[in-house]
Amino acid sequence: MTTISVPQLEEARRALEAPLYADLAGDMAVSFEFFPPKTEKMEEQLWGAVRTLEPLGPRFVSVTYGAGGSTRERTHATVARIQRETSLAAAAHLTCVEATRGEIDEIAQEYWAAGVRHIVALRGDMPTTGAAFAPHVGGYENAAALVAGLKRLHPFEISVAAYPECHPDSSDAAADLDNLKRKFDNGATRAITQFFFSPEAYFRFRDQVAAAGIDAEIVPGIMPVTNFASVKRMAAMCGTDVPAWLARLFDGLEDHPDARQLIAATIAAELCRRLYAGGVRGFHFYTLNRAELAFAICHLLGVRAKVAQQVAAA
Template sequence: MISTSSPEDEARRAFDAPLYADLAGDLNVSFEFFPPKTDKMEEQLWSAVETLSPLAPKFVSVTYGAGGTTRERTHNTVARIARETSLAAAAHLTCVAASKAEIDDVADAYWDAGVRHIVALRGDPPVAGAKFEPHPQGYQGAAELVDGLLKRHPFEISVAAYPETHPDALSAQSDIDNLKRKIDAGATRAITQFFFTPDAFFRFRDTVAAAGIDADIIPGIMPVSNFGAVQRMSAMCNTQVPSWMGRLFEGLDEKPAARQLVSATLAAELCRRLYAGGVRDLHFYTLNRAELSYAICHLLGLRPQVSAPELEKTA
């Protein structure tokens, strides 16, 4: 059918549509935090948890330092979230610098603390740039870790995925094969490394589907609070930073408020395009800074579903 609408009609419809119309209400979000190293950082973390909790995330996760360096702090943070809030807490667990027996003990401690969700990762070596070497008595990689965890307890397990290929992978295909091994071992879903263009995710999703992987692939969203830091992180994890992004952040090094506004707008636009492509779950790397992730969720139409006093579990 030939459209009879005039260019003026089309322009009017475009201008009448809100820039950020609310999504359909079927979007799920989750948030990632890192364990605090100081009392001040702990205050910042719990302020972030308090700020984001009313958005009713599907789960919140806590990272695990390279080489297991934050093992105790990660456990304490996750256990406190599980104990003191109504949030579903997920703990990161890696294969680095630990035997199977040591990792199994950590997994048992999580289970005893009421934690039912593990983010199972190979993990990074304790020395930046070093090659990963499995512990002689340890798990050889994330797929083996997933299998070992499920033999101990019926955890819900998330694993990592890399839209632009893990830097240690021999090839893009070998990276996909490794992801399939993790899913076949029993992982529930995969959460991606951050990326900055929707096409990077959609191409990866198509490749994953063609490989016979039918688990949910959740996009990992990294709001850019510091462009220089994100450039360094991106170079380490093989993420492409578009040239236009550099131009948008140029001149904002000494203007943190303006930088936050640009960051929130960019991330919200990325999320809306992912949503338009069928994505219904988003995972935010918060870096323990709540305001950016909260602003992005607000732009996407998410509103508080519970008030802060209701978050604490009743006896």
Template structure:
């Protein structure tokens, strides 16, 4: 995609001034959470939701375990967000180990609870190392799931997108073709797997545009607070971890405050360079902690509504 004059001017400003000087905050943000397993984890989750709520997120999403293992907890968490906060909430839903009838029933329950947005995913096999096998009476792919959900109700639908091809994809071209099928089936946007180099996203965006994809592609941002955990997560989803990141986090295992500062800096710089390339919506994988996502949003100029009005006065 050829950069516009505005994007070129923005890129020049990003490298000629302090990186976060007067970023106008003209972006949308969304946040992903996972359903809590314990009372302590539930308290942390709701503290995070309340901390991020003033940033007026476009939506928040709640993940869904392999094989529907968190089905009830996901439903309860999403329904509570809708009921108590007024934040638009999206429920993740997968194809794994469930018939079409079961999935459709879950979707209808979400609609009845006031949930109008679903993140439709094929899902990972419930046992690590196995290949995905569709349920005999289930949806065979995320594209099939999108089409099925559209038959249940007029949901807003987001789907997964992969700047570095999905581990099961036979090629980058095949992966983008599959994304196109999901969007053609009725999804409104793709939310990407996390990545760590701006050019990774820009190359993917250009390839998608060349394929004729015009839907919104939202970069998924993972602020890294635990580098060892990150390497395990990245290995499972075909995400490259740059060597320089390992060197940055080296020696910080027993220094959590310093790790937080490094993590926020790395992720904020990635977002700033994506912003210079025209990105205006960021989806943050929070791991149920608000601090890093809040700090990054602040550096990008996103403020609570009252604060933004005071700054403009």
């Protein structure tokens, strides 16, 4: 059973007595995930998002890697440019799919040469939607093996995935935790969770992780819902429970994109606020290359532009 600390009780009391987001300290680390652009217009959107979120001083930003390595070149180009042209620490997603160990090691070496020191190491999904994962001949068999391989190359900072509601390919929660523990035993730095919509799901998982002897940071992954149908499809693929109240909130908003944005920000910010009240001080936002939602949520949580803070202090 989780023991509630005195600071957490004080935070919970203050949250009840004050307006929900009033005067939060902003004492948290945030990070953001982007995906590599496919078109010139999408590239403009991505770099607009990067520049909007950069002043918040995230500890890192990550760039995804398509199923089967389908965005390998675009991911590398995006990560390298972020590392080269911004003040941000860029993290590159890397998967085990459709490549030999030698090919994956070569990609990792290229990242190191480009100044990238952080890898998000994932098993990955097969190119065919719904296809069962099969290790490539001569490839890494899973994320734990990939972590070990990366650590043999260089002292990378490595983030891995965690599943509060259990990975759909795992036989049960215990097997899923064993797999997570192997990732940390092989050198992972932290885990970032799959998105979820219930703070209780995260807190239960955090307790299970601790009980399994894992003493590492488990960062909640936050997905603002702007398109309910799309998120429902993603949730079905990764085993995330979509509560009925979420469907009711988005019902009838198909032709009201601005209203969806407002509701998405409210739901995600409330989830973060409850996690914060439970002691969480790190959040990873799945931005979908849209900056305003993540920026608004961070603002509600007390995170401010670092330049503005320095000017005010001066």
